Amino acid sequence: MNRPIRDNPRSEGAAKPLRLLFSRDPRLRGPVVPAGPHLLSYGIVSDEVSEASYWAHRYREGEASWDLGGPCPVFVALLASRHAPPRGKVAFPGCGHGHDVAYWRAQGYDAVGFDFAVRSADPPIEPLDVFELGARHPHAFDVIVEYTCYCAIDPARRTEYATSLHAALRSGGTLIALLFPVEARADGPPFGIDVAEIPDVLGAGLELVRLETPADSVGPRHGRERLAIFRKP
Numbered sequence: 753m754n755r756p757i758r759d760n761p762r763s764e765g766a767a768k769p770l771r772l773l774f775s776r777d778p779r780l781r782g783p784v785v786p787a788g789p790h791l792l793s794y795g796i797v798s799d800e801v802s803e804a805s806y807w808a809h810r811y812r813e814g815e816a817s818w819d820l821g822g823p824c825p826v827f828v829a830l831l832a833s834r835h836a837p838p839r840g841k842v843a844f845p846g847c848g849h850g851h852d853v854a855y856w857r858a859q860g861y862d863a864v865g866f867d868f869a870v871r872s873a874d875p876p877i878e879p880l881d882v883f884e885l886g887a888r889h890p891h892a893f894d895v896i897v898e899y900t901c902y903c904a905i906d907p908a909r910r911t912e913y914a915t916s917l918h919a920a921l922r923s924g925g926t927l928i929a930l931l932f933p934v935e936a937r938a939d940g941p942p943f944g945i946d947v948a949e950i951p952d953v954l955g956a957g958l959e960l961v962r963l964e965t966p967a968d969s970v971g972p973r974h975g976r977e978r979l980a981i982f983r984k985p
């Protein structure tokens with residue numbers, strides 16, 4: 753069943769001004785944009801996106817157009833930089849084929865993926881609904897890495913997803929999120945993301961450490977992603 757949600761004529765079809773594009777200030781803390789209604793229209797949201805069978809079907813039919821076939825270059829650059837998190841337990845919710853899981857493991861992290869449509873022993877990918885991550889693995893991870901799962905789930909469930917990730921993160925742990933696509937879209941997945949909701953929704957209750965437009969996004973995603981790093985108090 754399809755249903756229109758959060759349709760907002762003010763933003764329909766219009767390029768939304770991005771309110772916070774870049775910050776390298778390590779002292780930045782808390783929400784840095786005013787809280788309030790987020791202006792994106794998500795168009796038609798099918799209940800299918802909440803079903804593992806939908807995603808399994810897309811993998812089976814070779815319709816995994818999101819799959820980079822290797823690690824995301826933004827994370828490769830991050831791990832090579834002084835901002836790389838310390839080695840520890842890392843979770844990748846909605847990791848797909850787990851290219852990033854494999855790469856982080858090769859870099860010395862105890863990384864594991866979670867995906868309800870993919871299961872694998874190497875790299876380790878546990879079949880799990882990401883909305884259950886917090887309940888199944890409370891305070892278990894030093895780092896959680898979000899990439900293209902936030903835009904894949906039903907946008908009405910984003911707060912629920914954020915709550916699950918926060919619960920799985922230990923106190924003092926780090927949430928690294930590469931958000932794509934930060935634009936209004938007529939439909940999805942991927943469902944559009946308002947830059948303002950990155951701290952307001954995904955980072956609610958966490959400390960914002962960095963929010964920037966990464967230089968290393970893959971070609972078609974260039975300028976359409978934001979890298980956010982949060983710390984759990």
Ligand SMILES: C[S@@+](CC[C@H](N)C(=O)[O-])C[C@H]1O[C@@H](n2cnc3c(N)ncnc32)[C@H](O)[C@@H]1O
Pocket residue numbers: 801802807808818819820845846847848849850866867868869870880881882883899900901904905
């Ligand atoms: C757009 S794909 C991205 C995959 C991977 N992050 C990548 O970049 O290649 C979204 C992934 O999230 C998974 N997913 C979506 N909703 C999920 C849920 N509720 N629980 C677990 N996995 C989910 C899908 O199975 C799919 O593998």
